[in-house]
Amino acid sequence: MSPRKIITLLFTGICIAMHVHAQEEDSAIITLDDITAEEAAEEATEEATAAEEDTTTVEIRDFNGQTRQERWLNAMWDKQKLGEWDEMANTRLSIRRVPAEAMDELHKMKALQYDQEEKEKNRSALMQRIGLWVLAHFSVIRNTFYILLGALLLLTIVLFIRKSDISLWPRARRSTAEETGEAAATGPQNYDTLAQAAIAAEDYRSAVRMRYLQALHILQMKALIVPGKDKTNMDFLRELSATAFHKPFANLTRHYEYIWYGKVPLNNGQFMQLDEQFAEFKKSLRS
Missing domain, CATH: 1.20.5 (Single alpha-helices involved in coiled-coils or other helix-helix interfaces)
Structure with missing residues (x-):
């Protein structure tokens, strides 16, 4: 190939390359006429926001408890990633986990057991x-x-x-010896006669006394009690404590002492009820 053809080919290639480059520049050029007013306003707002973010300062506290003001460039709080602490930058966020042993110690500390303190406060308030x-x-x-x-x-x-069979009437102890002596002197054959005479005279207290003396005489004849000068009705009740006659005789003794020594008035109806109890007691002794 002749040198002339070579030069012609090189020149043609250079022309083609320059033409392509010119087209690319024409497509990349944006004139001011192509930018609308709305786009210009948005661009201005973005530039102002970027400028404001670039000048923002925040307070940072390090591990030593010291604080300082630093400027965050390019809105780093939006772009920051979690990772290990960087002693040089002092800006990277990091996650620190408490060891299990330390957590156990914290759980055991009484100062941190708020539930128990609350219960103690409630208990103290209740008291x-x-x-x-x-x-x-x-x-x-x-x-x-x-x-x-x-x-x-x-x-x-x-x-x-x-339980002790103690009499509430002091005269009972003083007069029991006289009663037993009178019971022996009167004789069992006269008890009914004297009682009937007292009933006819409406002297029911004396009639009750005759019935009681007759009961004492029958107990002596049955050898259930032993007469004595200083014995009282309570002594006779203690002698009868092991027998079936103790309870009914204690009931008759209580009525007798209230009526005779206590001078409790008695009418005909009340006497008839009490006279039936004396009759049943005598019948039980003779059976």
């Missing part, structure tokens, strides 16, 4: 309310306590008297 209620009603509680104590003491005394 305070109870104490205030007791103080407000102290007089009522005290009077109630004394009443219950007195009732308990009275019940104890009554049970002791019933």
